[in-house]
Amino acid sequence: MKxxxxxxxxxxxxxxxxxxxxxxxxxxxEAVAGVPAKxxxxxxxxxxxxxxxxxxxxxxxxxxxxxMLQLQLEKTLPYPVEEVSTAFxxxxxxxxxxxxxxxxxxxxxxxxxxxxxxxxxxxxxxxTLFAMHVAASCPADEVVLVIYxxxxxxxxxxxxxxxxxxxxxxxxxDAETLAAELPQILLGAELEGAPTNFSSVRLAADLEPxxxxxxxxxxxxVELVSLDGPMPEPAGNLLPxxxxxxxxxQERNENLKQQLMVAAVVWLLLIAGAFVYLAWxxxxxxxxxxxxxxxxxxxxxxNSRESRWNTLAPxxxxxxxxxxxxxxxxxxxPSEDVxxxxxxxxxxxWKIVGEAPTAAQAIxxxxxxxxxxxxxxxxxxxxxxxxxxxxxAQFNIFGKR
Amino acid sequence: MIAQLSSREKTLVIGVGTVVFLxxxxxxxxYIRKNKTTLDLDLSRQTAQLRAIKARSSEKEKWEQxxxxxxxxxxxxxxxxxxxxxLLERVKEVARKHDATLExxxxxxxxxxxxxxxxxxxxxxxxxxxxxxxxxxELQQPxxxxxxxxxxxxxxxxxxxxxxxxxxxxxxxxxx
Numbered sequence: 001m002k003x004x005x006x007x008x009x010x011x012x013x014x015x016x017x018x019x020x021x022x023x024x025x026x027x028x029x030e031a032v033a034g035v036p037a038k039x040x041x042x043x044x045x046x047x048x049x050x051x052x053x054x055x056x057x058x059x060x061x062x063x064x065x066x067x068m069l070q071l072q073l074e075k076t077l078p079y080p081v082e083e084v085s086t087a088f089x090x091x092x093x094x095x096x097x098x099x100x101x102x103x104x105x106x107x108x109x110x111x112x113x114x115x116x117x118x119x120x121x122x123x124x125x126x127x128t129l130f131a132m133h134v135a136a137s138c139p140a141d142e143v144v145l146v147i148y149x150x151x152x153x154x155x156x157x158x159x160x161x162x163x164x165x166x167x168x169x170x171x172x173x174d175a176e177t178l179a180a181e182l183p184q185i186l187l188g189a190e191l192e193g194a195p196t197n198f199s200s201v202r203l204a205a206d207l208e209p210x211x212x213x214x215x216x217x218x219x220x221x222v223e224l225v226s227l228d229g230p231m232p233e234p235a236g237n238l239l240p241x242x243x244x245x246x247x248x249x250q251e252r253n254e255n256l257k258q259q260l261m262v263a264a265v266v267w268l269l270l271i272a273g274a275f276v277y278l279a280w281x282x283x284x285x286x287x288x289x290x291x292x293x294x295x296x297x298x299x300x301x302x303n304s305r306e307s308r309w310n311t312l313a314p315x316x317x318x319x320x321x322x323x324x325x326x327x328x329x330x331x332x333x334p335s336e337d338v339x340x341x342x343x344x345x346x347x348x349x350w351k352i353v354g355e356a357p358t359a360a361q362a363i364x365x366x367x368x369x370x371x372x373x374x375x376x377x378x379x380x381x382x383x384x385x386x387x388x389x390x391x392x393a394q395f396n397i398f399g400k401r
Numbered sequence: 402m403i404a405q406l407s408s409r410e411k412t413l414v415i416g417v418g419t420v421v422f423l424x425x426x427x428x429x430x431x432y433i434r435k436n437k438t439t440l441d442l443d444l445s446r447q448t449a450q451l452r453a454i455k456a457r458s459s460e461k462e463k464w465e466q467x468x469x470x471x472x473x474x475x476x477x478x479x480x481x482x483x484x485x486x487x488l489l490e491r492v493k494e495v496a497r498k499h500d501a502t503l504e505x506x507x508x509x510x511x512x513x514x515x516x517x518x519x520x521x522x523x524x525x526x527x528x529x530x531x532x533x534x535x536x537x538x539e540l541q542q543p544x545x546x547x548x549x550x551x552x553x554x555x556x557x558x559x560x561x562x563x564x565x566x567x568x569x570x571x572x573x574x575x576x577x
Contacts, residue, residue: 274433285444292454298458302458305465305467321541323541345552
């Protein structure tokens with residue numbers, strides 16, 4: 001027997017309504033509303049909503065017992081077995097015979113009970129019988145009579161070694177009703193083969209006034225127990241198989257919804273991040289523009305001074321003087337045989353006309369002028385040398401700023 | 402609500418939702434991409450300009466010194482006519498000093514430009530090469546503000562040991 005799953009809320013029948021971990025709710029709708037949104041739901045049914053049958057079957061194999069029980073139920077149940085969810089508990093085995101208690105719940109009735117759960121898309125993942133939870137909480141190796149209230153009725157349950165062996169409900173939770181009904185109930189149980197030689201009696205704490213009459217009638221100690229605490233989980237699940245598929249589909253849909261939500265959040269974060277990045281870029285651009293605006297007057301100041309200097313450079317910069325230009329040109333002559341016949345200069349351009357013994361020397365002169373660092377400010381160009389009648393090469397070289 | 406839809410309606414809703422999502426994405430991403438490109442370009446251009454200006458700002462002192470020097474040294478024109486005569490006298494004096502012969506001297510009308518006022522003289526100079534170089538070297542000194550606006554040098558046809566130069570020599574005064 002397992003304890004109730006920590007993530008599942010066990011909804012159990014109460015004296016008048018329903019109960020979750022000791023908190024009472026008048027209706028199942030209100031009870032399920034009290035379950036946290038992500039929490040799973042276990043529903044423990046009251047005895048009045050199921051059919052209990054104590055049966056002896058000639059087998060000890062659980063699979064065989066299951067088959068035999070189906071056949072048996074087909075005979076005894078008032079509706080088709082396909083419309084019934086069943087579970088059973090083996091109470092005892094003797095050679096090739098087993099005594100078991102079958103629990104059957106009609107799917108239609110389950111549907112009515114669980115309608116508030118279905119409307120809130122909170123179908124239970126497990127449906128059990130509350131009496132089986134109660135039985136599981138009893139001491140081992142004992143036959144115990146348990147009496148507790150369920151939704152206005154009194155449940156009399158016989159527990160054999162922590163297993164529900166028999167149960168019956170009757171209306172009214174007063175001492176007079178109990179005194180009147182109990183002898184017949186126990187007689188009925190005995191006739192169905194349930195043991196009545198109880199080692200103890202457990203009474204729900206809500207029914208404390210019944211303790212004295214019970215003690216007097218049964219001549220046994222009566223232990224008051226609370227049914228509000230956590231209950232052990234019994235075997236078996238009365239959840240219809242079609243509902244399981246619904247539950248799984250709901251879970252899948254829920255998972256898909258969550259994944260889509262996560263994806264949407266990630267997407268929104270990415271978009272938000274992109275916009276934040278854009279805002280940061282804009283801020284940086286504005287900041288840089290501000291810095292530019294701040295230093296622009298300095299640039300304008302330097303530019304104006306530089307421009308004035310450059311304008312006056314022919315007068316104040318020795319590297320622009322005619323004598324310097326002539327020096328650089330004469331320094332670049334490849335040999336004494338290369339002669340300059342004319343030099344013409346204006347402020348922004350100059351021209352050299354000359355003769356060289358060969359075209360190669362003329363070209364060499366041009367190359368030297370082009371490669372002279374001191375003439376780097378001038379753009380030197382020349383057409384091809386013209387060959388003269390004396391086989392000398394005449395050249396025209398131009399310099400422009 | 403979607404649970405109440407039929408399978409076909411669900412497919413339709415998902416299809417329409419996907420198309421709308423893709424459209425919204427397209428426009429949002431396109432908006433972000435275009436803005437990022439523009440801002441990146443702006444930022445890189447401005448950063449480059451800023452870096453260049455900061456580099457240039459280190460030259461501020463140099464240009465301030467040059468400006469101060471120019472303001473202090475550049476001559477101020479008092480009289481156009483006397484300035485032309487003075488320049489011609491200076492040219493003659495330097496020519497005499499270096500055995501250069503001056504021919505056809507003439508004083509031009511003052512040329513007023515945005516940055517300078519130029520007082521010019523046209524002269525022909527005949528001189529050996531060395532004398533010519535010395536003449537030019539002495540004529541153009543930084544604090545003289547003398548510019549050879551036009552120069553034409555040839556070997557003198559009458560005496561091939563001498564050079565024949567035609568010059569427009571100007572003195573650049575501060576603009577008024």
